[in-house]
Amino acid sequence: MTYTVKPFTVEATGIRKSFGSVTVLDGVDLAVPEGRIVALLGQNGAGKTTLIRILATLLRPDAGTATVAGHDLRADPAGVRRAISLTGQYAAVDDMLTAEENLRMMARLRHLPRREARDRATRLLRDFDLDDARRRLVKTFSGGMRRRLDLAVSMVVRPALLFLDEPTTGLDPRSRDQLWTAVRRLADDGVTVLLTTQYLAEAEQLADHVAVLHRGSIVAEGTAAQLKSGLGVASLDEAFLALTDDEPASDYTASDHTGTDYTGTEYSKELSR
Numbered sequence: 727m728t729y730t731v732k733p734f735t736v737e738a739t740g741i742r743k744s745f746g747s748v749t750v751l752d753g754v755d756l757a758v759p760e761g762r763i764v765a766l767l768g769q770n771g772a773g774k775t776t777l778i779r780i781l782a783t784l785l786r787p788d789a790g791t792a793t794v795a796g797h798d799l800r801a802d803p804a805g806v807r808r809a810i811s812l813t814g815q816y817a818a819v820d821d822m823l824t825a826e827e828n829l830r831m832m833a834r835l836r837h838l839p840r841r842e843a844r845d846r847a848t849r850l851l852r853d854f855d856l857d858d859a860r861r862r863l864v865k866t867f868s869g870g871m872r873r874r875l876d877l878a879v880s881m882v883v884r885p886a887l888l889f890l891d892e893p894t895t896g897l898d899p900r901s902r903d904q905l906w907t908a909v910r911r912l913a914d915d916g917v918t919v920l921l922t923t924q925y926l927a928e929a930e931q932l933a934d935h936v937a938v939l940h941r942g943s944i945v946a947e948g949t950a951a952q953l954k955s956g957l958g959v960a961s962l963d964e965a966f967l968a969l970t971d972d973e974p975a976s977d978y979t980a981s982d983h984t985g986t987d988y989t990g991t992e993y994s995k996e997l998s999r
Contacts, residue, residue, distance in 0.1 A: 733760045735887045735918035736781060738799075741790035742942075743776055750776050752942030754790070758887075758935075763909065763919040765933035767926070769970055772939045774922040778889050781920070782812045795886035811885040813876055813893055821865035825856050825875050828864060832882045850878040854908055870901020877908055881917075888912060890921040894928060906932050930962045940970045 736758035743751040750773040758764045768774045779785040781794055783803040791798075797805035819828050826847050833843030851857045854874045864872065873893060880888060890909070894902045902925075909932060913919055923929055929936050930950040938946045938953075946953060946969050953965045 734758060735760045736792065736794055736920065738781065738792035739790060741777065741780060741792060742788045743773070743780060743785065744788055749942055751780075751787070754939070754942070754944055756937060756944055758918060758920055760886075760918055761913060761916050762934040763913045763921060763932055764935045764937060765929035766920065766922045766937050766939060767929055767966060768922075768939035770924075772970075773942060774939055775891055777939070778812070778891050778920070778922060781806075782810055782889055783807055784812075809886040810889065811880040811883075811887075812889040812891070813880045814891050819864050819872060819875050819879060822863065824861050824863055825851060825867075826860040828875060828879060829882060832879050836883050838882070846882060850881060853911070854878040855904065868901065870897050870904055873897060873901065873905055874908060877905065881912070884915075885917065887918045887920065890919060892922055892924060894923070894925065902928070926962045926966055936962070938966065938969045945969055 734757050736756060738754060738756045741751050741754040741756075742749070754773075754777060756766075756777075766774050766777065776785065780787050781792060781799070783799065783806050787799075791800070793799065794806045795809035797803075797809060799806060820831070823831065829847035829850055830843050833846050834840070838846060851860050854877065856871065856875060856878065859867065859871060864875065867875065877890075877893070893909075894905055897905065906928070909919060909921075913934075921929075921933065934949070936946075936948065936950055936953060937944050946956075946965075948956065950962050950965075953969075954960065954962060957965050957968050959965050959968060
């Protein structure tokens, strides 16, 4: 059988980061296929946000190599920044502007011509279900509306890779569903999404691929179904607990059900076929 291997938007090997005597990342290997939604899971303090900040060029790793959208993290950080967009844990929009003004301002800051900036704002307001609120001040928005606007702002110039760091924290279930729908549309349009989340249901419903970060390393990767099957459990919650308890998790393997076992980045690459 012949397979077509999808290119990888992120390929990271041996990423290490310490803060003083505390080692946060201890040799992280991660491959993110193009056009996929990949969820990075881990306990509080596992290093999820640190890894995102390193891949987004906001922190320098102590060791390791990575390419992001074809740009070397160390040799070409400016190229990485041109190819990515980062949406953090809290919406970063101006409360005293309208939704449309926020989008047009960001478009102009990204050097889009005035007419193109206006057209882009109109398209994004429609795509993120904010058209009816285009002239409302953002300070009047609900939490879900603010998060959708924040996501729209990050798409003013379409990135190859979108980082979402716990994007639905504090949202009600309806707002969370609306944001999930928006993220799925982005992936369908070819945008690669690397997502950190504390909500295991979010990872199970949204992500094409799940990577579990524990003790500074990626200890398991696969679809939610593959992780559950590999550990013989019924839910992703049980799989996560099994992988992040006090017992060593590094011996975990997942099967593609053809008799071949994979671990780490090798398994991630196999899944992209």
